[in-house]
Every structure is written in C-alpha cells, then in structure tokens.
Amino acid sequence: MPVLNEAEYVESAIGSVLGQGYAGPVEIVLALGPSQDGTRAIIERLAAADDRIRIVENAGMDIPIGLNLAIKACRYPYVIRVDAHTELADGYTTRGIDTLERTGAASVGGIMVATGRPGFQAAVATAYNSRFGLGGGAYHGGDAHEGPAESAYLGVMRGDVLAEVGYFDETLRRGEDWELNYRFRQAGKTVWLDPELRVKYWPRSTPAKLARQFFATGVWRAELVRRLGSRNPLRFFAPPVLVIATVLSLIAIPLHASGVLHGILGWIVALVYLGPTLYLLLLVYAATRASGLLTDRLRFMLVIAIMHFSWGTGFLRGFVSGAGSSVDTSRTES
Numbered sequence: 001m002p003v004l005n006e007a008e009y010v011e012s013a014i015g016s017v018l019g020q021g022y023a024g025p026v027e028i029v030l031a032l033g034p035s036q037d038g039t040r041a042i043i044e045r046l047a048a049a050d051d052r053i054r055i056v057e058n059a060g061m062d063i064p065i066g067l068n069l070a071i072k073a074c075r076y077p078y079v080i081r082v083d084a085h086t087e088l089a090d091g092y093t094t095r096g097i098d099t100l101e102r103t104g105a106a107s108v109g110g111i112m113v114a115t116g117r118p119g120f121q122a123a124v125a126t127a128y129n130s131r132f133g134l135g136g137g138a139y140h141g142g143d144a145h146e147g148p149a150e151s152a153y154l155g156v157m158r159g160d161v162l163a164e165v166g167y168f169d170e171t172l173r174r175g176e177d178w179e180l181n182y183r184f185r186q187a188g189k190t191v192w193l194d195p196e197l198r199v200k201y202w203p204r205s206t207p208a209k210l211a212r213q214f215f216a217t218g219v220w221r222a223e224l225v226r227r228l229g230s231r232n233p234l235r236f237f238a239p240p241v242l243v244i245a246t247v248l249s250l251i252a253i254p255l256h257a258s259g260v261l262h263g264i265l266g267w268i269v270a271l272v273y274l275g276p277t278l279y280l281l282l283l284v285y286a287a288t289r290a291s292g293l294l295t296d297r298l299r300f301m302l303v304i305a306i307m308h309f310s311w312g313t314g315f316l317r318g319f320v321s322g323a324g325s326s327v328d329t330s331r332t333e334s
Helices: 010-018 039-049 063-073 092-103 120-129 159-165 176-186 207-231 234-257 263-289 294-321
Strands: 028-032 053-057 078-081 086-088 107-114 153-158 191-201
Touching: 010 028, 010 039, 010 086, 028 039, 028 063, 039 053, 053 063, 063 176, 078 092, 078 159, 092 107, 092 153, 092 191, 107 120, 107 176, 120 294, 153 159, 153 176, 153 191, 159 176, 176 191, 176 207, 207 234, 207 294, 234 263, 234 294, 263 294
Parallel strands: 028 053, 107 191
Antiparallel strands: 078 153, 086 191, 107 153
16 A cells, blocks of 8 residues: 555555454555655554554655555565555455456456545545546446456556566556556456446545546556557546637637638637537536535536646646656645
C-alpha cells in the first residue's frame, strides 16, 4: 500500500486488509511517503500494536517506486496491491487468491465501488460508478462479467510473475496499473476480472483536488499514448477532442457574431459547435438518469465536467510536451 497524506482514510484501509480472515500468514507493507498530515503517527501507532504491519520509506513519493519497494520487501508469494483510499470487502483476499489459482492469470482484479460522504464527494462517487464518468472501463461497472480483461482494479498477483515482467514501471507517475497489465498481456499472460472482488474507494472531496487528480491522470495517459501509440483504447481520446472542440467554439462565437465568418465558410466552422452542444445534452441526460434532488443532479453534472475537461486538458499538455515531472498534487495541496 503506497501512502501519502492519508490520515483520514489509512486506518480504515489497513483495518480492512488485516480483518480479512485469510487462513494463511498475512502482512501489510506500507510504502510511506513524507506525509504532513499526521499519517506517519497513525501508522507508527498501528505498527507498534501489530507486527503484521511493516513500513518501507518512499522518500520520493512516486507510487510505482513505492509499490516496487513494498513488493520487494514482501515475505510471502502472493502480492495484493491496495490503496490507502480503499477498503477491501470481506473475503477479498481468499477469493482473489482462489481466482488467481483457478484461472492461472497473472493478475486478478475486481470492481471499484466509489463511496462518498454527502455533498461533493458523493457526487464524485456517483460519477465514478456511472458509465458517463470514467468512460466505460469494465471494473467501474455494476454489470461486469467475469473473464479476461484489458485491465482490472488494483490486483492480486504472484510475486514471481511480477518479477518476471519487471515490476511496475518506475518512470510513470500515473497509469501504472494499466501499463503493468498491458505488459502482462503482451507477455502472453492473462489479466482477469472477477466482479465478486469489490473494493470501496473514497474519491477526492473537493473540486480543486478532483481537477488536479484528473489533470495529472490525463497528462500521464498522454505519455502512455506517446509510448504505445494506437495500443491505447479509443475512449481515451474523447476528452481531449472535447476540449479542442470547446476552445474552437469559444473562438468561433465572436467571429460569427461580428460577421467575420459568414457564408459557406461560416457554416463549415459552425460544425465545431456540434461537440460542445452534444456534450451539454449528454450532461443533461446523465443528470436525468441520476438520483437525488435537483442540487444533487446539478452537482453530478459539475463533477463529470470537471473530470472530463481536466483529463482532456492534461492529455493535450502531456501529448504535446510529454509528462516530464508532472505529479498529482491532489494529496499534497489543500
């Protein structure tokens, strides 16, 4: 478990791991970054009371580096990748290992079930769980079926198989799970989705944090596109196309209004309005499908727009100039 500034969630996350009731020996190895919110004190208190909790220092804060440090420190053959923003459902460990052995897969993952406290976080959770929010990834859906998958949430794996493919790519700061599963598949191995494996996920709780998270995710997805090209799913290109169409629309509106654009050229340029218009209709339709009061539905629309435009803007930045040293600051800034 990589951990950085997770004082609000980390104790529950650790408790859900150690409370699984798995029949074999269990440890949790925490890759602890330089937190500033009291996270270290919480973890040190828990570790002093339970020798199954072990700590490795992750001074650089990068998630893939922390994951590799923790994995290489593991004493047991099965590795379960978890996050400090998550809580594992009862029986997750036993079910995951059983499915891993039954299928012979390189990695087994389950379903992310986003959960939020009333208000903005609840709207973010609704967006995560909706096909309108994250673009239809199987592990975000409630109607997913068991079987081979492009990727799966988190992962139950064997340490020797991880070593065989070279662990997580430490040059990435986002998208490391998808990229690892891509390498598994390229090596002829199977990534398996088991919908019975369910993980509660607590998303970002403010608009600023959500925007920073999705901007960084978009930047690093573009970096993966630069590296892997067309081997990325087409759905990843929808948000940047939306951002481009919206910017062009904002440029075209005053040109149309002033008469600079007219005639056939004006009609051709007017086609750029189609993207933002259809997107606005999609937002309205998504809101009608959501539950709750009018304020809840409007908040849901806002969340989806923040996710898509932040992701798309980040993607364009990353595609043009590469990811560079871009980081997700949603857990280090208020």
